[in-house]
Amino acid sequence: xxxxxxxxxxxxxxxxEDAGKLDPFLxxxxxxxxxxxxxxxxxxxxxxxxxxxxxxxxxKEAVKAAKQHETPCMSVLADALMNFPExxxxxxxxxxxxxxxxxxxxxxxxxxxxxxxxxxxxxxxxLLNIIQIQNIQMPSPETPKADYTQEELISTVxxxxxxxxxxxxxxxxxxxxxxxxxxx
Numbered sequence: 468x469x470x471x472x473x474x475x476x477x478x479x480x481x482x483x484e485d486a487g488k489l490d491p492f493l494x495x496x497x498x499x500x501x502x503x504x505x506x507x508x509x510x511x512x513x514x515x516x517x518x519x520x521x522x523x524x525x526x527k528e529a530v531k532a533a534k535q536h537e538t539p540c541m542s543v544l545a546d547a548l549m550n551f552p553e554x555x556x557x558x559x560x561x562x563x564x565x566x567x568x569x570x571x572x573x574x575x576x577x578x579x580x581x582x583x584x585x586x587x588x589x590x591x592x593x594l595l596n597i598i599q600i601q602n603i604q605m606p607s608p609e610t611p612k613a614d615y616t617q618e619e620l621i622s623t624v625x626x627x628x629x630x631x632x633x634x635x636x637x638x639x640x641x642x643x644x645x646x647x648x649x650x651x
Contacts, residue, residue, distance in 0.1 A: 478600075478601060479579055479598065479599065479601065480602065481578055481579075481602065482578075483578070486572075486578040486581065487540070487578070487579070487580075487581055488588060489625065489629065490540050490582030490584075490628075491503075491509065491580075491631065492506065492539040493582050493586060494631050495635065496588070500534075502534070502539065505627060505628065506526075507523075507526055507527060507530055509541075509624055509627055509628070510544075510564075511523060512623075512627065513571070513620065513624055514564070521557065522564055525551070525560045525561045526544075528561075529547035529548045529565075533547055536584075538585065540581075540583055540584035541581040541582055542581055542582060542583050542584070544568070545565045545568040546565065548562070548564050548565030549562055549566065568581070574617070575618065576602070576603065576618070576621045576622065579600075596632075596636055598629060600629075603622045605619065605622050606619040606622075633649075
Protein backbone atom coordinates (compact mmCIF):
# COMPACT_ATOMS: atom_id res chain seq x y z
CA UNK A 468 0.00 0.00 0.00
CA UNK A 469 1.26 3.49 -0.89
CA UNK A 470 1.75 5.76 2.12
CA UNK A 471 -0.65 8.67 2.17
CA UNK A 472 0.76 12.14 2.08
CA UNK A 473 -0.12 14.98 4.37
CA UNK A 474 -3.48 16.79 4.13
CA UNK A 475 -3.94 18.79 0.96
CA UNK A 476 -5.87 22.05 0.74
CA UNK A 477 -6.62 23.56 -2.63
CA UNK A 478 -8.24 26.95 -2.92
CA UNK A 479 -9.45 27.16 -6.49
CA UNK A 480 -10.23 30.48 -8.10
CA UNK A 481 -10.88 31.96 -11.51
CA UNK A 482 -7.17 32.74 -11.88
CA UNK A 483 -5.11 31.26 -14.69
CA GLU A 484 -3.08 29.20 -12.20
CA ASP A 485 -6.16 27.03 -11.50
CA ALA A 486 -7.44 26.76 -15.07
CA GLY A 487 -8.27 23.19 -15.98
CA LYS A 488 -7.97 21.68 -12.51
CA LEU A 489 -11.56 20.38 -12.70
CA ASP A 490 -11.28 19.12 -16.28
CA PRO A 491 -13.12 15.76 -16.42
CA PHE A 492 -10.21 14.14 -18.25
CA LEU A 493 -7.90 15.14 -15.40
CA UNK A 494 -10.26 13.93 -12.68
CA UNK A 495 -10.87 10.62 -14.45
CA UNK A 496 -7.42 10.23 -15.99
CA UNK A 497 -7.61 6.49 -15.32
CA UNK A 498 -11.07 6.08 -16.86
CA UNK A 499 -11.62 7.75 -20.22
CA UNK A 500 -15.17 6.39 -20.35
CA UNK A 501 -16.14 8.18 -17.13
CA UNK A 502 -14.21 11.28 -18.23
CA UNK A 503 -16.10 11.39 -21.51
CA UNK A 504 -19.45 10.93 -19.79
CA UNK A 505 -18.67 13.74 -17.34
CA UNK A 506 -17.49 16.01 -20.18
CA UNK A 507 -20.72 15.35 -22.10
CA UNK A 508 -22.80 16.06 -18.98
CA UNK A 509 -20.96 19.32 -18.30
CA UNK A 510 -21.42 20.65 -21.84
CA UNK A 511 -25.06 19.60 -21.94
CA UNK A 512 -25.75 21.14 -18.54
CA UNK A 513 -24.10 24.44 -19.49
CA UNK A 514 -25.92 24.79 -22.79
CA UNK A 515 -29.15 22.96 -21.98
CA UNK A 516 -28.78 20.18 -24.57
CA UNK A 517 -30.49 16.82 -24.29
CA UNK A 518 -30.14 13.54 -26.13
CA UNK A 519 -32.62 14.62 -28.82
CA UNK A 520 -30.47 17.60 -29.89
CA UNK A 521 -27.98 17.52 -32.76
CA UNK A 522 -25.52 19.34 -30.50
CA UNK A 523 -25.63 16.37 -28.13
CA UNK A 524 -24.61 14.04 -30.94
CA UNK A 525 -21.86 16.42 -32.04
CA UNK A 526 -20.47 16.55 -28.49
CA LYS A 527 -20.57 12.75 -28.28
CA GLU A 528 -18.45 12.53 -31.43
CA ALA A 529 -16.04 15.17 -30.11
CA VAL A 530 -15.75 13.28 -26.81
CA LYS A 531 -14.81 10.17 -28.79
CA ALA A 532 -12.06 12.16 -30.56
CA ALA A 533 -10.83 13.66 -27.28
CA LYS A 534 -10.56 10.20 -25.67
CA GLN A 535 -8.33 9.06 -28.54
CA HIS A 536 -6.00 12.06 -28.28
CA GLU A 537 -2.59 11.68 -26.60
CA THR A 538 -3.56 14.33 -24.03
CA PRO A 539 -7.34 14.09 -23.65
CA CYS A 540 -8.92 17.21 -22.21
CA MET A 541 -11.80 19.62 -22.66
CA SER A 542 -9.72 21.89 -24.92
CA VAL A 543 -9.16 18.96 -27.29
CA LEU A 544 -12.92 18.33 -27.20
CA ALA A 545 -13.55 21.95 -28.26
CA ASP A 546 -10.96 21.63 -31.03
CA ALA A 547 -12.60 18.42 -32.25
CA LEU A 548 -15.93 20.24 -32.49
CA MET A 549 -14.32 23.08 -34.45
CA ASN A 550 -12.63 20.65 -36.85
CA PHE A 551 -15.50 18.52 -38.12
CA PRO A 552 -14.94 18.28 -41.89
CA GLU A 553 -17.15 20.48 -44.08
CA UNK A 554 -18.72 17.33 -45.51
CA UNK A 555 -19.92 16.28 -42.04
CA UNK A 556 -23.55 17.11 -41.25
CA UNK A 557 -22.42 18.41 -37.84
CA UNK A 558 -19.79 20.77 -39.28
CA UNK A 559 -21.68 24.02 -38.63
CA UNK A 560 -23.09 22.83 -35.30
CA UNK A 561 -19.60 21.76 -34.20
CA UNK A 562 -17.97 25.05 -35.21
CA UNK A 563 -20.61 27.06 -33.40
CA UNK A 564 -20.44 24.95 -30.24
CA UNK A 565 -16.64 24.74 -30.32
CA UNK A 566 -16.49 28.51 -30.55
CA UNK A 567 -18.91 28.87 -27.62
CA UNK A 568 -16.72 26.57 -25.53
CA UNK A 569 -13.50 28.36 -26.48
CA UNK A 570 -15.08 31.68 -25.45
CA UNK A 571 -16.51 30.23 -22.23
CA UNK A 572 -13.19 28.75 -21.12
CA UNK A 573 -11.84 32.30 -20.82
CA UNK A 574 -14.64 33.44 -18.50
CA UNK A 575 -14.38 33.41 -14.70
CA UNK A 576 -14.92 30.14 -12.87
CA UNK A 577 -15.54 28.25 -16.13
CA UNK A 578 -11.74 28.25 -16.57
CA UNK A 579 -11.60 25.46 -13.98
CA UNK A 580 -13.42 23.10 -16.35
CA UNK A 581 -11.25 23.46 -19.45
CA UNK A 582 -7.76 22.05 -19.31
CA UNK A 583 -5.04 21.48 -21.86
CA UNK A 584 -4.07 18.08 -20.52
CA UNK A 585 -0.87 19.40 -18.95
CA UNK A 586 -2.26 20.67 -15.64
CA UNK A 587 -1.35 19.16 -12.31
CA UNK A 588 -4.60 17.88 -10.93
CA UNK A 589 -5.97 17.54 -7.46
CA UNK A 590 -4.39 14.79 -5.35
CA UNK A 591 -6.08 11.44 -4.86
CA UNK A 592 -3.43 9.95 -2.58
CA UNK A 593 -3.68 12.50 0.22
CA LEU A 594 -4.96 11.62 3.66
CA LEU A 595 -7.29 14.61 3.52
CA ASN A 596 -8.37 16.77 0.60
CA ILE A 597 -9.98 20.13 1.21
CA ILE A 598 -11.23 21.89 -1.89
CA GLN A 599 -12.38 25.46 -1.53
CA ILE A 600 -13.68 27.41 -4.48
CA GLN A 601 -13.48 31.16 -4.20
CA ASN A 602 -16.40 33.37 -5.28
CA ILE A 603 -18.80 30.62 -6.23
CA GLN A 604 -22.33 31.99 -6.69
CA MET A 605 -24.96 29.35 -6.02
CA PRO A 606 -28.50 30.31 -7.04
CA SER A 607 -31.30 30.59 -4.55
CA PRO A 608 -33.30 27.34 -4.31
CA GLU A 609 -36.38 29.29 -5.45
CA THR A 610 -34.72 30.48 -8.67
CA PRO A 611 -35.87 28.49 -11.71
CA LYS A 612 -32.97 27.01 -13.66
CA ALA A 613 -33.99 29.00 -16.74
CA ASP A 614 -33.37 32.21 -14.76
CA TYR A 615 -29.82 31.38 -13.54
CA THR A 616 -27.17 33.96 -14.32
CA GLN A 617 -24.09 32.69 -16.13
CA GLU A 618 -22.18 32.73 -12.81
CA GLU A 619 -24.91 30.72 -11.08
CA LEU A 620 -25.05 28.21 -13.93
CA ILE A 621 -21.27 27.70 -13.92
CA SER A 622 -21.30 27.42 -10.12
CA THR A 623 -23.88 24.64 -10.22
CA VAL A 624 -22.06 22.87 -13.07
CA UNK A 625 -18.84 22.95 -11.02
CA UNK A 626 -20.56 20.59 -8.59
CA UNK A 627 -20.38 17.84 -11.25
CA UNK A 628 -16.56 17.57 -11.39
CA UNK A 629 -16.27 18.23 -7.65
CA UNK A 630 -18.66 15.32 -7.02
CA UNK A 631 -16.67 13.20 -9.48
CA UNK A 632 -13.45 14.05 -7.65
CA UNK A 633 -15.06 13.11 -4.32
CA UNK A 634 -16.28 9.80 -5.75
CA UNK A 635 -12.89 8.99 -7.26
CA UNK A 636 -11.13 9.92 -4.02
CA UNK A 637 -13.53 7.80 -1.96
CA UNK A 638 -13.12 4.80 -4.26
CA UNK A 639 -9.32 4.96 -4.39
CA UNK A 640 -7.56 2.52 -2.06
CA UNK A 641 -10.70 1.03 -0.58
CA UNK A 642 -8.73 -0.39 2.34
CA UNK A 643 -8.71 3.11 3.87
CA UNK A 644 -11.90 4.50 5.39
CA UNK A 645 -12.87 7.86 3.87
CA UNK A 646 -15.54 10.46 4.50
CA UNK A 647 -16.77 12.99 1.94
CA UNK A 648 -18.46 16.20 3.09
CA UNK A 649 -19.88 19.05 1.04
CA UNK A 650 -20.53 22.41 2.64
CA UNK A 651 -21.82 25.45 0.82
